[in-house]
Amino acid sequence: MSDNTLNNLPGGYKGMAHDMGSDQTAFKGVQWGKFMMWIFLLSDTFIFSCFLISYMKGRSSTVVDWPNTSEVFSLHVGSVPVPLLLIAIMTFVLITSSGTMALAVKFGYEKNRKMCAWLVLATAIGGLTFVGMQMFEWSKLIHEGVRPWSNPFGAKQFGSFFFMITGFHGVHVSIGVIFLFIFARKTFRGDFDTGKRGFFTSQKSDYVAIEILGLYWHFVDLVWVFIFAFFYLW
Amino acid sequence: MSDEYNQNNTPLEAQSSETMSGSSSSKTDIDYVRPAELSEQDLYHGKSFITKWIFCQDAKVIGVQYFLTAVFTGIVGLVLSWLMRLQLGFPELVPFITAEHYYQFVTMHGMIMVVYFLTALFLGGFGNYLIPLMVGSRDMIFPYVNMVSYWMFFIAVCVLMASFFVPGGPTGAGWTLYPPQAILPGSPGSGMGIILMLTSLSLFVIGFTMGGLNYLVTILQARTRGMTLMRMPLTIWGIFTATALAMLAFPALLVSCIMMTLDKVLETSFFMPAIIQAGEVLDYGGGSPVLFQHLFWFFGHPEVYIVALPAFGIVSDLISVHARKNIFGYRMMVWAIVGIGGLSFFVWAHHMYVSGMNPWFGFFFATTTLIIAVPTALKVYNWIITLFRANIRMNTVMLFCLGFIVTFVNGGITGIFLGNVAVDIPLSDTYFVIAHFHMVMGIAPLMVIMGAVYHWFPLVTGRMLSEKLGKWHFWITFLGAYSIYFPMHYLGFIGVPRRYFEMYDSPYMASAVGMNEFITVAALIVGAAQFIFIYNIITSLRIGKPAGKNPWKANSLEWLTSEVPPVHGNFGEKLPVVHRWPYDFNVPGSKEDYIPQTTPPSEVIGAEVEKT
Numbered sequence: 134m135s136d137n138t139l140n141n142l143p144g145g146y147k148g149m150a151h152d153m154g155s156d157q158t159a160f161k162g163v164q165w166g167k168f169m170m171w172i173f174l175l176s177d178t179f180i181f182s183c184f185l186i187s188y189m190k191g192r193s194s195t196v197v198d199w200p201n202t203s204e205v206f207s208l209h210v211g212s213v214p215v216p217l218l219l220i221a222i223m224t225f226v227l228i229t230s231s232g233t234m235a236l237a238v239k240f241g242y243e244k245n246r247k248m249c250a251w252l253v254l255a256t257a258i259g260g261l262t263f264v265g266m267q268m269f270e271w272s273k274l275i276h277e278g279v280r281p282w283s284n285p286f287g288a289k290q291f292g293s294f295f296f297m298i299t300g301f302h303g304v305h306v307s308i309g310v311i312f313l314f315i316f317a318r319k320t321f322r323g324d325f326d327t328g329k330r331g332f333f334t335s336q337k338s339d340y341v342a343i344e345i346l347g348l349y350w351h352f353v354d355l356v357w358v359f360i361f362a363f364f365y366l367w
Numbered sequence: 368m369s370d371e372y373n374q375n376n377t378p379l380e381a382q383s384s385e386t387m388s389g390s391s392s393s394k395t396d397i398d399y400v401r402p403a404e405l406s407e408q409d410l411y412h413g414k415s416f417i418t419k420w421i422f423c424q425d426a427k428v429i430g431v432q433y434f435l436t437a438v439f440t441g442i443v444g445l446v447l448s449w450l451m452r453l454q455l456g457f458p459e460l461v462p463f464i465t466a467e468h469y470y471q472f473v474t475m476h477g478m479i480m481v482v483y484f485l486t487a488l489f490l491g492g493f494g495n496y497l498i499p500l501m502v503g504s505r506d507m508i509f510p511y512v513n514m515v516s517y518w519m520f521f522i523a524v525c526v527l528m529a530s531f532f533v534p535g536g537p538t539g540a541g542w543t544l545y546p547p548q549a550i551l552p553g554s555p556g557s558g559m560g561i562i563l564m565l566t567s568l569s570l571f572v573i574g575f576t577m578g579g580l581n582y583l584v585t586i587l588q589a590r591t592r593g594m595t596l597m598r599m600p601l602t603i604w605g606i607f608t609a610t611a612l613a614m615l616a617f618p619a620l621l622v623s624c625i626m627m628t629l630d631k632v633l634e635t636s637f638f639m640p641a642i643i644q645a646g647e648v649l650d651y652g653g654g655s656p657v658l659f660q661h662l663f664w665f666f667g668h669p670e671v672y673i674v675a676l677p678a679f680g681i682v683s684d685l686i687s688v689h690a691r692k693n694i695f696g697y698r699m700m701v702w703a704i705v706g707i708g709g710l711s712f713f714v715w716a717h718h719m720y721v722s723g724m725n726p727w728f729g730f731f732f733a734t735t736t737l738i739i740a741v742p743t744a745l746k747v748y749n750w751i752i753t754l755f756r757a758n759i760r761m762n763t764v765m766l767f768c769l770g771f772i773v774t775f776v777n778g779g780i781t782g783i784f785l786g787n788v789a790v791d792i793p794l795s796d797t798y799f800v801i802a803h804f805h806m807v808m809g810i811a812p813l814m815v816i817m818g819a820v821y822h823w824f825p826l827v828t829g830r831m832l833s834e835k836l837g838k839w840h841f842w843i844t845f846l847g848a849y850s851i852y853f854p855m856h857y858l859g860f861i862g863v864p865r866r867y868f869e870m871y872d873s874p875y876m877a878s879a880v881g882m883n884e885f886i887t888v889a890a891l892i893v894g895a896a897q898f899i900f901i902y903n904i905i906t907s908l909r910i911g912k913p914a915g916k917n918p919w920k921a922n923s924l925e926w927l928t929s930e931v932p933p934v935h936g937n938f939g940e941k942l943p944v945v946h947r948w949p950y951d952f953n954v955p956g957s958k959e960d961y962i963p964q965t966t967p968p969s970e971v972i973g974a975e976v977e978k979t
Contacts, residue, residue: 139404156595156945157404159587165508168588169580172614176576179618183665187626187658191637195653282634282650290653293635297626334511335411 170345174352177305181356184301185363188294192367200286205274206365220365223266224357227306230259231354234347241325241343249343250320256350257313260306267303271296295364302360305353309346316346398967400593400944408505408589410936422518424510425935429517430496431827436517437487440524444479445894447472456887458869466868467555470539473866474556475531477542478564481670482571483524485812489677490575490613491520493819494582494606496827500925501603503591503943505936507581516581519574523567530556530563538564541866543667546638546659547651550631553644562631565624572617572624582610591924593945597701598964598979600923600949601694604701605680608708609673615712616669623662630654660722664715671808672711676704678815679746682771684949685818686750688921689765690757691960693950693977695749703742703749710739720791729788736786740779747776758953758960763837764919767818770845771811778807781856796866799859802852810848817844817900824904825918826925829932830911836903840896847893854882922963923949948979 139162143151152161160168192199203216210218237252274295278285284292319325324338331338413419423429451472454464464472495513499506507513530537539555540548548554549561556564586599586607599607626637630651638659639651679700687694694700716724716732750772759765781803785791794800817840824832863870863879870876870883917926929939943965951962957974968976 154595154597156401156593156598157588157590159596161404163588165584165588169509169584172580172583173576176579176614176618179615180622183619183622183662187622187637187662190655190658191653194655197653281629282636288653289636293629293633293637297629297635301625334509336409336509336511 164341166341166345167348170348174348177352181302181359184298185359188298188363191290191294192288195288195290197288199288200284200291202365202367205279205286205291206270217365219266219270220361223263223270224361226259226266227263227354227357230256230263231351233259234350238344238347241320241340244326244340246320246323246326249340250317253313253320253343253346254317257310257317260310260313260350264303264306264310267299267306271299298360298364302353302356305356309350309353312346313350316343398946398969400946403592405589408508410506411510412935422514424506424514426495426499426507426510426513427827427933427935427937429513430492430494432517433487433491433495433520434493436521436524437484437492440479440527441484441488442897443528444476444484445897447476447479449891449894451476452887452890454868456884467539468536469868470541470866471537471555471560474539474542474544475527475537478568479527480809481542481674482568483527485674485808485816486575486613486670487520488816489674489812490582490606490610491517491578493602493677493681493823494610495578496823497602497925498582498585498606499589500928500933500937501600501923502586502589503594503924503938503945504585504589505938505942508585508589509581512577513581516574516578519570519577523570523574526563526567526570530560530567533559533563535560543660543663544627545663546627546630546656547640547642550627550639551642551644562628565628565631569621569624569628572621575613575617579610579614582606583614591942591945594924595979597698598945598948601680601683601697601700601704602677603680604704605677605683608704609676612669612676612708612711613673616666616673618666619662620666623659623666626662627659657719657722657724660719661716664718665712667718668715669708669711671804672707674808674812676708678771678812679704681819682768682815683746683750683753684923685764685815685822686753686768687950687952688822688919689762689768690754690759691952692753692757693948693952695752696745697948697950697979699745700749703745706742707739710735710742714739717786717791720788721795726788733786733788737783740783740786743779747772747779763821763832763834763841764818766838766841766845767814767821770841771814771818774806774814774845774848775811778803778805778811782807794859796864797859798855798863798865801865802855802859805852805855810852814845817841820900820904822919823925824907825914825931827932828908828911829914830907831914831918832907832911833903836899840899840903843896843899844893847889847896850889851886851893854886858882917963920959920961921949922947922951922961924964927963927965947976951976 142148142161153159155161204214206220207214207216208218209215233252233255237249237256240248240252274292279292279295281293281296283289319329319338320343322329325340325342328337328339330336411418411424413423413425418424420428423432450461450464451469453461454469495507535556535558537556538544538549538560540557540561544561544564550557586603590599626635629635630637630639634650636651636654638656639649639654640656641652642649683694683700713735714732716728717736720729720732750768781799785794785800785803821832821837824830858879861876861879863876870879914931916931919926924943924945925933927943928934928937944967945964946967947962947964949964951957951974953960954962954971954974954976957971957976962971962974962976
């Protein structure tokens with residue numbers, strides 16, 4: 134993108150009308166990949182909304198009582214049950230990884246290769262920790278007899294919705310983690326500085342890719358906040 | 368070393384500096400167009416046969432791949448409809464059509480035609496081919512993702528076709544796949560059939576999302592210089608809005624597919640209430656079948672417009688070109704497309720008046736449904752006013768456009784019947800519904816597809832299709848389609864239910880027998896007529912009249928490429944610069960009866976062109 138054409142554009146609402154009425158691009162200076170990720174995330178929002186609305190419908194119309202979430206999700210410290218302990222740690226880890234991701238984007242645009250790479254790696258490890266803790270929680274619930282098709286604590290839909298929605302979110306996190314590791318390697322190797330061409334796409338690498346991955350990662354975190362609220366606090 | 372580097376880069380440098388200085392030199396120049404803000408797109412040029420024609424990253428080749436795959440599934444759907452009609456018209460004539468098979472044919476015909484044929488054809492086929500050409504870009508913005516999109520679609524089609532060959536055959540639950548019956552042993556194909564169907568749909572959604580992202584971003588962010596949103600051909604507006612709908616509606620389908628797969632495979636009870644089957648209490652309980660209907664139709668209704676909006680857009684362009692007149696009320700047409708798109712998310716439950724939902728819901732959805740009639744009627748009026756006192760060329764393309772208007776109005780009017788709860792309840796699940804939606808989203812979009820093929824075939828292949836065969840094809844298809852669906856309205860009024868394998872000896876349907884036979888004969892003829900079309904395409908590839916450049920004297924950019932048919936990269940060395948909308952036909956004061964989009968104002972000074 135040449136910068137001189139993008140200077141002196143009107144700002145505010147006038148700017149929006151101007152950009153929409155102009156040629157070439159409707160969102161001035163926004164890279165294709167970034168825009169594409171935004172639209173994908175909008176679409177993904179609809180997927181999670183459908184899941185969560187189905188969950189609300191299922192929970193509110195079930196004939197058997199819903200299990201008491203503060204008991205089901207509690208951890209025993211010594212012999213004292215602490216409700217939501219694990220989830221609090223999981224949420225903390227995931228939100229922290231969002232912070233490291235945001236810093237990685239900043240250092241990426243500053244072309245600080247080393248810092249960027251370490252922060253991407255830290256984000257990846259945070260994500261991996263989250264997935265690990267989620268596996269722990271799953272195995273704890275499975276150990277206690279909760280299954281997708283049955284549940285000793287009450288409505289069987291509890292198990293179905295819990296495993297499906299946290300599982301679907303977990304797949305998102307895992308995909309994110311895989312890409313974070315790949316990107317950490319790419320950053321360490323300096324692909325984004327040299328503009329090395331992608332193995333599959335044969336497109337030039339650029340630090341904007343870090344921001345695009347960051348958008349995805351923040352989205353996954355945000356979705357977790359909703360899942361947290363709807364499953365654990367309701 | 369450095370010399371070589373410079374040498375390789377000289378043409379590129381020269382080009383970009385020339386565009387920059389050429390445009391910024393004089394601001395008062397009437398030919399002024401904003402300077403380029405995008406750098407040249409970095410394209411991967413395939414070298415081997417595989418990267419050029421199979422795993423190809425050129426949107427035009429991907430478009431043709433989508434088109435051919437979709438047509439292949441469409442032919443499967445056509446054959447299935449023949450089998451259904453044979454059973455309905457002449458029961459027990461074909462011994463292998465049992466009740467189970469009949470339901471499987473119904474289901475597969477519906478799903479194939481709506482999703483794998485029409486959606487893939489309009490968005491995957493026409494979308495891929497036309498979007499980069501019409502907005503003036505070299506390719507889709509992410510050609511690699513676009514290529515993967517096609518191959519996902521291809522796998523989805525393979526999985527769908529595989530379901531014909533698994534034990535128990537394909538699912539026979541009706542194209543809406545309503546639970547609980549879709550996954551219970553009572554319906555045919557409730558084993559592997561339904562699982563493969565749900566898998567295939569999920570793959571389709573994933574593949575389509577990849578393509579859809581490309582279409583949206585290419586249209587919004589990769590237009591050529593001078594191409595504002597309000598100078599885009601309506602084809603692009605239709606495809607754009609339909610893609611936006613798809614990106615927001617397909618998630619509901621994906622979610623319902625995942626949940627039903629879990630209901631089937633893991634015996635969860637998302638959609639499954641407590642059920643007793645053959646005296647045995649099943650493990651299911653506590654789920655909501657109506658939830659599935661809501662999810663399905665939240666996808667299903669926008670899906671209707673995903674098919675219809677590209678058809679609206681394309682037909683507007685075809686009418687304008689072949690009536691040699693600008694489209695009446697271009698901006699109105701754009702806002703009608705966008706408005707229909709927006710409204711389509713608030714009407715889904717009109718498919719569920721008899722599902723047992725709250726009656727007030729029905730009232731709300733009837734209101735929103737009838738509101739959609741306003742922008743749609745607006746479009747119909749605009750097409751007709753465009754034709755009014757126009758210089759109409761009565762060729763095959765125009766015939767198909769006229770056929771579209773007639774069938775669309777017909778189907779739209781019956782839509783108003785069905786949109787009202789009180790009228791819908793007696794008519795629901797009768798042949799009236801079949802007649803309605805086949806008219807409005809079967810035949811009408813098909814008319815557009817056929818018109819579009821006759822229109823753009825010269826661009827894709829460089830040869831014209833035979834007009835003589837085309838007219839035969841049109842008249843048989845048009846009159847035949849009317850013979851099929853018009854009597855069905857009457858069948859619906861006398862109460863013939865849809866999805867019934869056979870009417871047996873019900874005395875009050877005696878009058879339906881002859882009509883059913885007539886419809887079946889018409890259906891066989893119309894289906895066979897499509898092979899005229901295929902024959903026309905195949906022979907014209909070799910012996911068709913060479914088309915040359917811009918045979919229809921159209922204005923839009925796809926006809927203004929450096930080579931015909933366009934090659935990879937579309938526009939030769941420099942991208943075109945756009946100065947006007949694509950509808951400057953028969954402008955008073957201009958020498959020719961058309962002014963292409965790239966003609967600068969200084970070349971047509973006397974002409975009273977629209978200000979766009």
